[in-house]
Amino acid sequence: MNKIELLAPAGSMESLIAAINNGADAIYLGGNKFSARAYASNFDNETMMKAVDYAHSYNVKVYVTINTILKQSELKEALKYAGYLYEIGVDAIIIQDLGLVKLIRDVYPDFELHASTQMTIHNAEGALYFREKGMQRIVLSRELTVDEIKYISKDLGIETEIFVHGALCVCYSGQCLMSSMIGGRSGNRGRCAQPCRMQYTLKGENFGERKAYLLSPKDTCFIDDMDAIIKSGTSSLKVEGRMKKPEYVAGVTRNYRKAIDKVLVNTKFDLQRGRQELAQLFNREGFAKAYLYKNVGKDMMSYNYPKNTGVYIGQVSNSGEVKLESSVSLGDGIRFNDDGFTLSKILNNNNEVKEAFKGETVKLFPTGGYKKGYKLYKMSDKKLYDELNDDLKPYKRKINLTGEIEFKVNAPLCIKAKYNKKEYRVYGEMVEEATNKPLTRERVEEALRKSGEIPYKFDKIIFDVFDDGFIRISSINNLRRELFEKILKEEISSYRRKRTEGTIKEYNAKCQENLGYIYSCITKDQLKALLEDDKAQNIALDIFFSRQKHALNKNDLKNLYETSKDKNIYLKVPSIIKQEFNSIVKIIDELKSYIKGIITSNAGIIKIYKDKLFIIGDYKLNIFNKEAAGFYAQDVDIPFLSLELNRKEIKELMKHTNCNMGINIYGKTELMISEYCPMGSTFGNKSSKKECSGVCMKDNFKLIDRMNESFTVLGDNSCRSYILNSISTNLIDEMEELKSFNISNFRVDFKDESYDEVKDVLNQITRKAKNENNKYTKGHYKRGVE
Incomplete structure (x- = not known):
């Protein structure tokens, strides 16, 4: 069975230590910029180097997240930061922004890059596309089933990473x-x-x-599914939780370490106890298996309480007592409704006890807040947290070495050890003839078996030579420390790199098209309104919402082709395509002769059709800078910009690119796809x-x-749900300014509009009607995002 990596989160140095002490093979963490957990403690440059060195002293890999999309003005600083990470020996970057991907590939071509889950890679063709673009590992979307993970990981041989525990x-x-x-x-x-x-x-x-x-979904927990997951061929099992406490990281990591080892090397693991411990650390009305077995319904949701629920301990009776469903002890944190207390006294049969167990009927103090009928939950377990707190100590985990000793009179004391296929040797003071009482082997061993603030210790000691001699114990201690420090220094320095920077290259861009307005629609009424406007020349039909009333279908597209030869017809293809991928490819192939091209942001579809069809890149490509535009411009004929850019950022981006870009000027933004x-x-x-x-x-x-x-809320043909913004973004009044930025392609996107609403928008474009701003928003055009 394949070796598999347990990847733990670290929002602080304490969490990193906790993860390593509990058997993590790799750690992921963020710097104080460009991280998708901007509100975590994160690591400044100095702390980052310490964290990397500490992890590497245990042969634990470190992946740093630069998993946000970047503004044009941030690229230079982000690349410089990547250079620092490269230099200090970070093993890989988890990355989202494709502009930065391109720059790192140019400048640091041997720096390993992992495609963040923020890149929404959820089908095999998408995974292949980004591997071909230089991503060594694909962090798959959380929505994949175990069979889909297996197909991408094992059958296609792509290195993947999946989330196995935490917030969803x-x-x-x-x-x-x-x-x-x-x-x-x-x-x-x-x-x-x-x-x-x-x-x-x-x-x-x-x-x-x-x-x-x-x-509000429950947290994911795959602790029961380790065998199936490991057999899927995925390379890395990732625990979510950079915002969580170090004790949480310690407890979750140790339980998944045990679950993995149970499968791989048949070690013992009390699965029921593991489940209970994980629930006590954090849960939202229990756990879910996410989408691992196509669980897409209410069973995966925490409808009643969106925060940590705790573990249910019982309901208060008429007498104020509680028959326990779970054990409690002094110092535990107890919740009822949105209030709570720290358990200070337990009465069992009027006897004061320090702890009580499942099945016992007790009275819990203080009693002032809760009443009969209230349900009580244990939010924190003092005994568990005290135990886990011990795992926050640096260098608690030790790497066992075999020491070979030459204790020879009239020769310097010599200690040797092998580590990572290298032999290390140090020489100390001379061993003297014993004038009184020689040192015993046991006394020398006792000194050598000490460790201290360092990862290594001797678990086995071999004396190649041992004479009756004497040397100060402090000299043995110093020489042992010198050997361990020599190993540590060489191990850490072996990860360091020198910056030998490559040259930034220009892309060969396809995007030289000026289509003007491109209209998309999903209903027959919307299409009818568009056909009544002579200036609506480019019309995209979205035929994948057949569950909606008066939805468009394949026949509507074919009829439009036959009856409106003066129109340029496009097919709008979904952003998310999973199990229906092959059937959508068949639909596109069937309609190829009827259409001028497609609109999509699906990387798998782009991979298949980049040299076969005209492709308009949808705004969900999240293009935020010139380099990201250039990344897609190799394969996409008109890339559309992210809706999160403001006017200043759009203007700055367009100054730096020779691409004919596009922007959405009207439509209800897709806020969520699920x-x-x-x-x-x-x-x-x-x-x-x-x-x-x-x-x-x-x-x-x-x-x-x-x-x-x-x-x-809309549902598409594949039972996927879409939540649309409550108000349409309307930039029609900003058209002249956008054109002055050299933007020449404009999307007008209709989803739930009526015939009359479509007509009104078309009249605004032709200036026959006014844009009444109280009905619309300008989105981020004026405000932008931080």
Whole structure:
């Protein structure tokens, strides 16, 4: 069976130490810039070097996250930072921005790059595409099943990494614009405000409404599935948690280390105890297997409580006592509703005890806050946390070495050891003839077996020579330290690199097309309005929303081709394509003779059709800078810019590129794309064991937030859900300025608009109607994101 890496998070030096002490093979962490966990403690340059050296002293790899999209003005600094990481010996960078990918490939061609989950790589062709672009490892989207992971990892032989434990985003990572568009805090820039953890009301015109934490998934836990996961051929098992406490990192890492070793080397592991410990460390109404076995329903959601739930310990009876469902001890943190207390006294049969166990009936103090009927939860386990706190000590974990000793009278004391196929040897003071009492082997061994603040220790000592002689014990201690420090210094320095910088190259760009306006639509009414406008020459049909009323289909596209020869017809292809990939390829091939090209941001589709069809790159490509535009411009005919750029940033980017770029000037932004369907899960009783009941085809649904903003929810042909912004972005009044920036391609994107609303927007473009700003937003055009 393949060797597999356990990859642990580190938001601080304590977490890094905790992970290494508990058997992590690799650590991932962020610097104080360009990290998708901007609010974690993270590491400045000095601490980063210490962290890298500490990990490398244990042969533990270090991957640094530069997994945000970068503005044009940030590229130079990000590349310089990558150079620093290269120099201090970081093993790989986990990266999202394709502009920085291109620059690092040019300047540091031997620096290993891992494609972040923020790149939304979720099908085999997408994984192949980015491997061909120089990504050594692909961090797969969390939405893949075990069979899909196996196909990409084992069957195609691609090095992959998957998340096995921790918080789960309800939206595909890298595709979420909800926090960005609602509050200006971009998930793509590491500043997500987690709107998914808020309460929402899902309202149907016919089905009624339900209020709950409808977008809040349980945390992922694959501890029971290690055998299947390891057999899938994936290379690395990743624990989420850079924002979590060091004790959490310690506990989760040790349990997954044991679970992996149970499969690989048949060591013992109490799985039930492991599950309990993981739940105590953090859970949201239990755990889910995410999408590992196509679980896409309500079973994976924490509808009632979006934060750590704790472990249920029982319900308060009429007498104020609790029959325990789980053990408790003094110092534990107890929760009821949104309040809580630290357990200071336990009465069992009126006897004061330090701890009580499952099945016992006890009274817990202080009693002032909770009442009869209240459910109590243990939020923190003092005994567990005290135990895990011991794992935060530096150099607790030791690497065992065999020492060979020459203790020869009238010769210098010599200590030898082999490590990583190298032999190390040090010489100390002369061993003298014993004038009184010679040193015993046991006394010399005792001194040699000490370790201290260093990773190594002797677990076995061989005396090549041992005479009756004498030397000061302090001399033995000093020589032992000298040997260990020599090994440590050489190990650390072996990872260091010199910056031999390559030359930044220019791309050969395809993007020289000026199409003007490109309109997309999903319903027959929208298409009807477009056909009534003579100036709407470029029309893209999205035929993948057949669950919507009056949805367009293949025949509509073919009929349009036959009846409107003056129109240029495009096919809008989904951003997310998983199990239906081959069927969508068949649809594209069937329609090739009817269309001028396709609109997509799906890397797998781009890989297949880059030399066969005209491709318009959708805004979900997350193009934020000139180099990212150039990356895609090799394969995409018109790359469209990210919706998160402001006017100043658009202008700056366009100064530096010779590409004819595009920008969306109208449409309801796709805030989230999810495999989870809130409609079927809420009103159709959809769980992981029940099939879809097609609720989205029977009603129109809105998701309403606490500010009473209303977001349309759509379901596509593959049962994927889309949450649209509550208000359309409209930059029609900024057209002249955008043209002055040398932008020549403009998308007008219709999704849930009526015939009349489409006509109104078309009239605004032709200046027959005014853009009434109170109906629209300018998105990030004026404000931008941090």
